[in-house]
Amino acid sequence: MTALRVTTIGTSMILGEVIVQGCKTSLRGILLRPGDAGYDAARKVWNGMIDRRPGLIVRCAGGDDVIAAVHFARTHQLLVAVCGSGHSAAGYGTCDGSMVIDLSPMKNIHVDPASRIAHTQATAYNILSAFSRS
Numbered sequence: 383m384t385a386l387r388v389t390t391i392g393t394s395m396i397l398g399e400v401i402v403q404g405c406k407t408s409l410r411g412i413l414l415r416p417g418d419a420g421y422d423a424a425r426k427v428w429n430g431m432i433d434r435r436p437g438l439i440v441r442c443a444g445g446d447d448v449i450a451a452v453h454f455a456r457t458h459q460l461l462v463a464v465c466g467s468g469h470s471a472a473g474y475g476t477c478d479g480s481m482v483i484d485l486s487p488m489k490n491i492h493v494d495p496a497s498r499i500a501h502t503q504a505t506a507y508n509i510l511s512a513f514s515r516s
């Protein structure tokens with residue numbers, strides 16, 4: 383892996399390999415960069431006319447990864463797009479050059495039958511089915 387040019391607030395900068403690796407090792411989920419296997423699939427959004435190439439895609443496994451990604455972006459002043467399911471027709475869930483915080487792997491649902499409260503991750507769906515199974 384090599385150094386990576388990323389878009390920051392107002393300008394761009396080079397992130398060194400050690401810094402990028404530090405981000406990667408702070409995650410339970412996956413960090414993807416241009417050229418990585420899975421990068422092109424991960425950068426796609428529902429509107430096929432939106433063709434953006436983020437510098438970093440953080441595929442979050444949970445809330446701790448979201449925190450780590452926000453912390454990393456703030457430290458390096460990266461512009462960020464948050465991507466839920468990527469259905470925004472305008473493509474607000476992605477960006478060029480900077481960081482996408484990708485919540486699409488976060489689909490867990492936990493239903494507490496006693497309280498009838500569901501705890502869901504960011505992109506969970508089929509919540510009614512989860513209730514009916516509990």
Ligand SMILES: Cc1cc2nc3c(=O)[nH]c(=O)nc-3n(C[C@H](O)[C@H](O)[C@H](O)COP(=O)(O)OP(=O)(O)OC[C@H]3O[C@@H](n4cnc5c(N)ncnc54)[C@H](O)[C@@H]3O)c2cc1C
Nearest residue numbers: 427428463464465466467468469470471473474475485504
């Ligand atoms: C085929 C289709 C059918 C649709 N049908 C309906 C419908 O019936 N009713 C309706 O109301 N809408 C509908 N929409 C619109 C859709 O619900 C909105 O575009 C919605 O924003 C999509 O959510 P997403 O998570 O996929 O968006 P994304 O594209 O992932 O994100 C959209 C915006 O929300 C932000 N965002 C996403 N998740 C978070 C988060 N957890 N925290 C903070 N910001 C976040 C993103 O940064 C971005 O700015 C439809 C869209 C499509 C493409």
